[in-house]
Amino acid sequence: MxxxxxxxxxxxxxxxxxxxxxxxxKPSPEQLDLSNSLMDALDTYKAADGTDARNYGGTIGLPEVRALFAELLDVPAAQVVVDSSSSLSLMHDVIMYSLLNGVPGHAPWVQNPVTFLCPVPGYDRHFAICEARGIKMINIPMNADGPDMDLVEKLVAEDASIKGMWIVPKYSNPGGVVFSDQVVARLAAMKTAAPDFRLMWDDAYRFHHLGEKKLAVASILAACAKAGNPDRAIVFASSSKVSWAGSGVAALAASPANVAWWTRHAGIRSIGPDKINQLRHVRFLKDLPTVxxxxxxxxxxxxxxxxxxxxxxxxxxxxxxxxxxxxxxxxxxxxxxxxxxxxxxxxxxxxxxxxxxxxxxxxxxxxxxxxxxxxxxxxxxxxxxxxxxxxxxxxxxxxxxxxx
Ligand code: PLP
CATH class of the missing domain: 3.90.1150.10 (Aspartate Aminotransferase, domain 1)
Incomplete structure (x- = not known):
């Protein structure tokens, strides 16, 4: 032609x-309609432990919504925080707390130059957080089974300014890459020059299969614990593209030390999350088979x-x-x-x-x-x-x- x-x-x-x-x-209106019964899912404002969901309190989320996300993310409920409607805001806050206060047992990141590794192509809003907060970014090529691990291992071993890495482990935005077990194990075990290195593990598409087969990715928290780096990964997820985008519930899962750290800082930022929305979501989403x-x-x-x-x-x-x-x-x-x-x-x-x-x-x-x-x-x-x-x-x- x-x-x-x-x-x-x-x-x-x-x-x-x-x-x-x-x-x-964005989800289409037809997708959003699938969750319309959220509108009348609330039969009570009392949580299982008697908490009045209409009132202040509960920084880490109601016990039943933490139990729901524990089942969804396959982690112990004690290692789950449910807070706000946006996982992106939790990621932003983790970075802000790390910059200003440091991760448990370490100095504030902001005292020295900070660099993040960014598998590309990747999620623009991850990169926007880094750019807005003065974090330098290094492109990492993405392979069919995850980032170029030879390059990642080399860079983190020699550069102590590399404090973190963005990861979307499953059906990545935008490449649709699913991380292999080997890549997960290498990320968990690699030697980092920075002792306060963090994997920002954004499990945004954990349940968002297009094929008949539901692909699974190995647990990063388990892999990190096994490798002797229990505090390395922080897992993020939300119901944004399960129920309603922007009006869902967001969660973070991490080691007990990281959960305690998060709770301390989040308690300064807010007197507690929207527990009414948490209760509605527990009633509607119920459990893993329902999701x-x-x-x-x-x-x-x-x-x-x-x-x-x-x-x-x-x-x-x-x-x-x-x-x-x-x-x-x-x-x-x-x-x-x-x-x-x-x-x-x-x-x-x-x-x-x-x-x-x-x-x-x-x-x-x-x-x-x-x-x-x-x-x-x-x-x-x-x-x-x-x-x-x-x-x-x-x-x-x-x-x-x-x-x-
Ligand atoms: N993470 C990834 C990889 C995304 O693609 C999106 C939305 O497109 C988000 C996070 C946003 O999640 P949330 O609505 O929970 O802030």
């Missing part, structure tokens, strides 16, 4: 006058949208050299990889055709994709019909970008 043909196809698409926002991985059944309903809504994107890409980009895309088994994203230097132009052309994508480069620290070839596709929010059109528009935008 000639450049003129590509341009004509693109222009015909532009005439459709679409207006689609695919910039973030898994709900996630199966999410899967039924999401899978056709992912399939539609993959089918359009195959039809329209299958013959274009240097173009590839991921086939995720879970999570919220598809990565579209363009030839070097074509991602920004493709995103700009898509925008002119009415499709707003995540800015090219956003999945890299400082928004800089060194090869300008990564585009994050978020198929969850638009309707199936819209997503079909959008995938077509993105593919035509890429073809035109390459033809120019």
């Amino acid at each position: 000639s450049a003129a043909d590509h341009s004509a196809q693109y222009q015909a698409f532009q005439q459709l006058g679409l207006k689609l926002d695919m910039s973030r991985g 898994e059944a709900l996630m199966e309903q999410h899967r039924q809504l999401l899978k056709p949208k992912f399939d539609a994107v993959l089918a359009q890409f195959q039809a329209l980009l299958g013959d274009v050299p240097g173009v590839s895309w991921t086939h995720p088994e879970g999570g919220y994203f598809i990565d579209l990889i363009t030839p070097d230097g074509a991602a920004k132009r493709t995103v700009a052309l898509a925008k002119e055709a009415g499709i707003t994508l995540t800015p090219a480069g956003a999945a890299f620290p400082y928004g800089l994709d060194p090869k300008d070839r990564h585009i994050r596709i978020a198929p969850s929010f638009p309707s199936l019909e819209e997503i079909n059109k959008a995938a077509q528009g993105i593919a035509l935008s890429l073809r035109l970008a390459l033809a120019a």
Whole structure:
């Protein structure tokens, strides 16, 4: 097909006058509807231990909601804190407490330069926290089974300014990578020059399968304890894409020392979390089988949208050299990889055709994709019909970008 043909196809698409926002991985209204019984899930404001959920108190969460997350995350309830509606805010606070006060038994990070390792492509909001708080970031290439561990082990062994690393261990945002047992064991056991090194283990997509098979990742807390580094990992999760995004419940799981540390600092920040929302979620989500059944309903809504994107890409980009895309088994994203230097132009052309994508480069620290070839596709929010059109528009935008 000639450049003129590509341009004509693109222009015909532009005439459709679409207006689609695919910039973030948000659940669709149909997915949110799955949890509507949260609206009347509350039969009482009394918690199991007699706590009046309407009042102040309970920094670490009600016992029943801690027990629920203990079952969901497969950790002892004593090692779980349930607080706020956003796991991202818990991650932010862990970093702030570490910077200003230091992790248990260590000086405040802020007394010296601080560096974080960032597997790329990764979650833009992780990188935004580091950038906003003056933490230097180093890109780590992602392999099919997790980050490049040879590089990670080398860097953490020789550089004491490396205090942490971002991890999305399952169906990573955006690459859909699932960490292997070997990678988990190496992260838990590696020698770090910084004795106060932390793994920010963001288990955001633990239950978000797209395939029939529910893939599992080894327990990082167990691996760290076994390796003699019990305080190394802090696990984060939330019900944002299980129940309601922004109105769910968020949890943190860690060693007893880290839980005590968190509780001390969080007690300064707040007189207690929203326990009414915690109780509602306990009534609604109940237990692991109930959560898994709900996630199966999410899967039924999401899978056709992912399939539609993959089918359009195959039809329209299958013959274009240097173009590839991921086939995720879970999570919220598809990565579209363009030839070097074509991602920004493709995103700009898509925008002119009415499709707003995540800015090219956003999945890299400082928004800089060194090869300008990564585009994050978020198929969850638009309707199936819209997503079909959008995938077509993105593919035509890429073809035109390459033809120019
Ligand atoms: N972590 C990852 C990897 C995400 O992709 C998202 C949302 O897209 C979040 C955390 C946000 O979680 P929360 O709503 O619990 O703050």
